[in-house]
Amino acid sequence: MNTYKAPLDDIRFLLEAFDYNGKIHGIPRFEEFDLDTAMDLLEGYANFCVEVLAPLNATGDKEGVKYNPEDHSVTTAPGFKEAYAQYAENGFTALPFPQEHGGIGAPVVVSTLGSEVLIASNKSFSMCPGLTAGLIDALEEHEVHSETYANANLLPKLISGEWAGTMCLTEPHCGTDLGLLKTKAEPYGDHFKLTGTKIWITFGEQDITENIIHLVLARLPDAPPGIRGISTFVVPKFLEDGSRNPVFCGGTDHKMGIHASPTCVMNFEDAEGWLVGEPHRGMKAMFTMMNAARLNVGIEGVALAEAAYQAALSFAKDRRQSRSLNPAKVDKNAAADNILVHPDVRRMLLECKSTNEGLRGLVAWIAMCYDLSHHATDEAEKEKASDLVALLTPIIKSFGSERGFDNISTAMQVMGGAGFTSDWPVEQFMRDERIAMIYEGTNHIQALDLCGRKLPMHGGRLMRVFAGEVTELIRECADIEELAPFVAALKTESKRLNATTMQMGAAAMADNEVIGAVASNYLNQFALVTLGFVWLKQLQALVGRDADDTLRKSKFQTARYYFELVLPEAEAYANKVAIGKAPMTDVDVDLL
């Protein structure tokens, strides 16, 4: 039983709250995309996702993908091939890409919020256009050294959806630590031949597009060791003359979730490849796609938690069980009360709703910053936006995936035994979501990126930009009576965050290992404050509306839960950060 409706009203509200028309539509590149146009686009997209892709989600989970060892082929789940053709035909693979290569040219904030609906409808399906988008991002900024596979030839095929892309990074002995990778690229005329094995390759092999372009990390013969000796190549499944390039799928993994997304072992057996960008500078191309990809992983949590929340709410609305402890709420016309009378059921629903609407707001804000960081006409604005994207993307990826997963589990709890069965989609959402804490850099890697790279960057400028935004918002809201408790709570926790940041920075100067010990807890503290900021921003946009305006009432009651029961968790994380490294480092690992 699927009950999902795309949260278009909330998306529209968020775009208004963050001044989409002023900030994004104001950029020449996006002049066609005012808010109404963007929402029309999203509505059409959402309808397609809900009507065509959502019905394939449960069958995709059940049937999975089939690997045929005879010819190394992969057959995707029933209906996927046809749905993908329709998806591409509708132009949905082209949404955020430049019009000069056949793209629609929509802002990234629009396509990212659209992704929420796509993922909520069918996460496995979403990974095929998702990975292709990553390749397109990389090719937009780095040139392929080839005539045949020049960017101008590849991009239209990828943007139209005729071809799909993959990212081939991980090898059996190296995931997080790509410096260890062994795949080799030997010169072959004007290009190269690649040999090696890659694992965890999403849609590495499939039957839904006529060609697949693999973006592959490998080493040239003269490569220095480690991460500074990695180059990037494009390796097509089929070469220009139609012959099969020897890059074969060696099997697909059996996984807890995303069964309809083939996770492939890919064997490169002297496969022909063309260099992308500079030799030995391959990690640059990878990092290009990382911010967008990590934003997308964060929205996966929002997407599936929203769908799970809606299922739980719909279940709760029908279910009657036990009596309210409040005599005034007892329904005398029925043998039991609706379970929504029980404060704990509301607690669980508000836990999901308040964190999820906060996260969606955070993604909307940062995706807008992403557009500004690339296309703002004012250089100072561009830099500020770029700083915020760099600083907050690891938080979106990590906290979005962690709370997203927790929220799905909480939604299941509302539903009792029903939520554990496949009669409802929630158990699949939970299985599909769990991997998000691991891929695109594990959540601890995000925390290290935040603490070890982003905080020290430009002498701490990124954090100053963020703190400035918070201070400015608090200043703007300071005299608005109805916002007083929210302002006070955010002030307390942002002050605490600044203190924790300084304390951690000082400790790390004396001993860098401290960062490894505290980064994960620090990220969560930071995330809670960030969501507090985003929530206050939403409330600010509602000031002045009638007290009985339903959106205003809904947002204020949800925010109240967030500020009273969720935001204060930041203190517990701060306390953990303050403890430092000793309980983890003064440990004899042989006794674990």
Added chain:
Amino acid sequence: MNTYKAPLDDIRFLLEAFDYNGKIHGIPRFEEFDLDTAMDLLEGYANFCVEVLAPLNATGDKEGVKYNPEDHSVTTAPGFKEAYAQYAENGFTALPFPQEHGGIGAPVVVSTLGSEVLIASNKSFSMCPGLTAGLIDALEEHEVHSETYANANLLPKLISGEWAGTMCLTEPHCGTDLGLLKTKAEPYGDHFKLTGTKIWITFGEQDITENIIHLVLARLPDAPPGIRGISTFVVPKFLEDGSRNPVFCGGTDHKMGIHASPTCVMNFEDAEGWLVGEPHRGMKAMFTMMNAARLNVGIEGVALAEAAYQAALSFAKDRRQSRSLNPAKVDKNAAADNILVHPDVRRMLLECKSTNEGLRGLVAWIAMCYDLSHHATDEAEKEKASDLVALLTPIIKSFGSERGFDNISTAMQVMGGAGFTSDWPVEQFMRDERIAMIYEGTNHIQALDLCGRKLPMHGGRLMRVFAGEVTELIRECADIEELAPFVAALKTESKRLNATTMQMGAAAMADNEVIGAVASNYLNQFALVTLGFVWLKQLQALVGRDADDTLRKSKFQTARYYFELVLPEAEAYANKVAIGKAPMTDVDVDLL
């Protein structure tokens, strides 16, 4: 790849720490079971579980159970039938039951700790003897009104494992709220005919025992409405003359986990049943089995989290990735360091280990109290033990299932992508464990039981008994220097718990709905303090050992993590309790 080894050393240590020989072996009924004998028994049991049942776990998950609508039969997963026969033949179904009915007569603490190993080996399998044990518990205290099905006839068949038992409580419209149940029992000679539909019936139908005895809640024709009009019946699958009693499986549920445990819809179509205990007092028999069953659900979390932890540790020991941030730990002979050098990997492992060893200790302590509450010769000791069982069982069930699940997820995180694949058992453990937060009374029902029933019981006596135990332990440890930081932390948090308890009690006297709003957070606060108590008890038992004794070192470093990084979370829960009900009750549910 399964890496599980039964944690027999820790079990032995815990039994010693809680003075098993003095307290349990000292009881006449258990005179055959001194610690060495108990450990021998557990060792044999553990070997069987690991050698015979664990290999059936992954196949059971993959193959699941098959329902045949033609004859309403259920075929269990490959090997289950044969393994069950061996299990029964070895006397394992008889472990904790009285010798007069063919049982082995072991203490419940021994069989409960044994259950951990059984569940870690094969949770689905464990549910068949587990449910049967619940029925046996009920029949030990409540008489069946029948000659044919007299307790003296049923018990030997159930204890020997020839027959199995089920618990038929839930109906489609009522789970938590059993007062709504509709199944009818009409008089039929000296017994009754039952009509109705039951759902979520674990092993309701199967092909592994020659008969199944259903314990069924139903209403007599003259029953008062609600929970006080429920009676209990035994309904055999096959009657004495070999004819089929019309109680048929109408289907099995498709679930996220425990695939090899059939979850059945059971249709009673004028099925013959015999009354158990007094008419309209059926909930008594149900509550008899509840404490033991809930203890067992708590140990499910410990079991699967232990197995997941071991898998993660084994993975971590082999895996090399990236460099230590501490130059002294860099392994210059390898291209990367073992991931155990990374403080965050240790943090995750210690998070699992510290909470799980705390929970195992808590279960061991309360299971010993369970034995004392039934068999202690001293009445005061019996009462005290009974109070502790009543008070702490909901905590074991709720916190054990919640942290157990969290810990499995954390173990998966240590393993990265590998943990998400079926090459390792962790993803199955996670799916198998999630239901534990729901069944045997959802975790919120446990919290209501704790706050609404157990705290006020006997004028607050149960809490005074627990607080007395904590105070006594703190007093005993007060002058032991090496325990000082642990004593101080426990003192802080137990003082805070007492304050929260009083504050909550006062608020609830004015407004009972407060309990519903805060109980879940209160239970978690209480649980953390309880684990602190159990940890200090473990450390106390190690005082005097050499500083380089490995068990001592291991326990102290694990406890340090618990006291510095986990126990203080109690404050955050206390803060949430202090907020009361308003953020949940001052809510317009139409705006959720």
